[in-house]
Amino acid sequence: MAGKPKLYYFDGRGKMESIRWLLAAAGVEFEEKFLETREQYEKLLQSGSLLFQQVPLVEIDGMKMVQTRAILNYIAGKYNLYGKDLKERAWIDMYVEGTTDLMGMIMQLPLQSAEMREKNLALIIERAKTRYFPVYEKALKDHGHDYLVGNKFSWADIQLLEAILMVEECKPDILSAFPQLQAFKGRISNIPTIKKFLQPGSQRKPPADDKYIANRGKCCLTSVRFHFPQLLLKYL
Structure with missing residues (x-):
């Protein structure tokens, strides 16, 4: 074994x-x-x-x-967190790449001067509100499922929750304009394995x-x- x-x-x-x-x-x-x-x-x-x-x-x-x-x-x-076929994997990849970009910006903040950190923190919050979170909000609203891809828990859901929590560390009320993401956060956070990790x-x-x-x-x-x-x- x-x-x-x-x-x-x-x-x-x-x-x-x-x-x-x-x-x-x-x-x-x-x-x-x-x-x-x-x-x-x-x-x-x-x-x-x-x-x-x-x-x-x-x-x-x-x-x-x-x-x-x-x-x-x-x-x-x-x-078995990567979709059932090539199309689902492609959607998972797209969603994951978006959250990877957003989290990458946040990971660089501690490496900056105080002045640059303040400037780029504002940029991160703006990008989260206007570029990234609207995509996931619309996806969840349009298909009406609990998960992002194929109505099945996947890597895309895991990484989106990770990204949400990272952005909330920068701005706690970031989800105030995103009701679908608020509900999503609650659902995914209560999956037993994730709840344990949190x-x-x-x-x-x-x-x-x-x-x-x-x-x-x-x-x-x-x-x-x-x-x-x-x-x-x-x-x-």
Whole structure:
């Protein structure tokens, strides 16, 4: 019998958080190996486990998987959270890409100066209200189902809830103009596996703080702060 998946990353959200969400929602227990020193990161590099010299790294089913999207695709497919056919998978992909863009903008905030953070926080809230959340609100209203795709719980629902909660950390009343999303949040949050993941003491991680950013910079070959302007452009 295969053991629990092992997740190699920093002790924080980053790109690993959506992987944690997906595994937890599928009811899969997993272990975490946190990178806390440069030596741990170098050891992974020297082992050849990091195909492109980057984490996240997930050991699952005898594989050492890298690249966030590849990992998420595999988990979603393995646990029947990726639609019943190509058309449903295409819709799931589109919805997931939208939430990925929105969450990516939020993940960059801790890397910014106070002035830039205030400016880009306003941009995130504006984009959530006018570009992203209206899409999901309309989808739920138009088809009248509990879930985004095929009237069946999928990866798209899991990641949308993750995105909603992240935006609410920036602006608690962000859903005031989106009644469908309010109801959706309540439904998905009460799915037993997700409800468990949302409880205190779970493997869900808090928003990034200065300690987390400093640890990432210490472990990586270069400071994440150095790359921030280029990273931000990807999400605008």
